[in-house]
Amino acid sequence: MSKERIKIAEELFDIMPAEYQDLVKRATYGNEQRGWKDIGNAKELIEEHSLCAGCPESMAFRYILASLPNPEDTVMVGSTGCTSLVFPHVGVHNIHSLFGNQNAIASGLKRALTVRFPDRHKDVVVLAGDGATVDIGLDMTLQAWFRQEKFTTICFDNELYANTGGQESGLMQKGFVAKMAPVGKTFEKVRLPEIARESGCHYVVNCTVSKPNLIEKVIKNAVHIAREIGPTYLQLYTPCILEIGKNSMEGLQEMRDSEKPTERFAYKEYVSEPAKELLAELAAKEKERKAEAKRQLAGQTA
């Protein structure tokens, strides 16, 4: 993990657009302590994008990209939807799959990377909307979990097909009326986090993206557990403000309202026993690292 592989040819450095010069000089590649607090201080791996003003998905993208533990060795697999408008702008390798195929693509990719780079951690992270994850791609999603494929699946749950005008999705809440679902949904929101747990995921979280520190924690946990143990799943509420009749400034409040203890995005977490052991090991190492840093600092000031 280092910046050594991300170097612009010296003789042509001056002609590169400033965004690439910044990416090499000021991004957090190779920094294992990277996190959401780098936003605003370091070059982000996503800056310009074509999402709507105030879109919670763009916040989620920022937090996720700031929190990936190993971005220079991470490949993200996306699917059709608003996320696919963002992927051309991110500073992380990514593949656009056919709609719903993302977990199948990620399975092959992760296996190939493991064979090709046996001595290096190569993380694969799927990021798709609820239509791709739960409706059209449910087969591929579940089969990857059954097979214990070692990658993370993130679902940006906006509870409908936002990119195509507001059709009903499996993750839509019961009774919700959308622009292209005028009679209202007649059955309950699919309980995918529970299905994920029963399908073999070792780490499952259901939450909103209102708290960046929480997102950093769950992303890091999910990637580390997927790397060492098996599949992990994050279902993140990223409401489509246009499709639910909100204004640009109301996305954050919508998420806060939806994460109250009785609401559908109240924080829920499942961690398998092997994953708990791994997280405890990582926490102990982190504690030791901080103690060592403190000792060094004390040595310098003495």
Next chain:
Amino acid sequence: MTTSYRVMPGPEHFLPPSAASMGIRLPDPGQGHIHGSIVSEEEALEEAARRFLSAKVPTIFPGPLVLWAWNDKAAKKAKAIRHLYETIKECVHSSQHAMLIPMPDYRPKYPKINPEIEINPNHPNLTIWHNKIDACMFVGVHCHQANLSLKIIRGGTTCYTIAMCAQAGHEDAMLSVRDATADKIIRLADWVKKLKGSVAPPAEHSA
């Protein structure tokens, strides 16, 4: 297969055919092509140098394969490209303006690229029109993206295209050399130096 089709500066039309579909074939090792006719590599390098020296805005478009120092060969090629650019600058008349504009990536960019500082394979004509480029060389661009760009340029601009390809060359360029190395790029710079003063600069009034 013989063909009367020639790969000439455009504008050819909105969707020009791929030169391969018109019967233009790629050069073998040691060869190049000019307008689709197979010539020796040396002849192609000489003609490329002439084109640079006779253009108002001779431009090099280095792509990601040479912009990033991902191995030693790439770093050497980058050095050679800078040398070629400096040589062209030195050898052209003061009325000519040599440029070195990167193609840093191939992604679609919103709302648009800045044509003063980069070229994008999805709409290379914007950079060519904006800077009034009349001769350009692609180097270090992945083949598929080069073919796409070369066709768009031939379709909508009058620019003369040269492809310095690390693989088998490009039929869709008006002139192409294959198996590009740092040495070959330096040989092209040597030709520019050698021909300095023997090629007339473009007339002031011509378009």
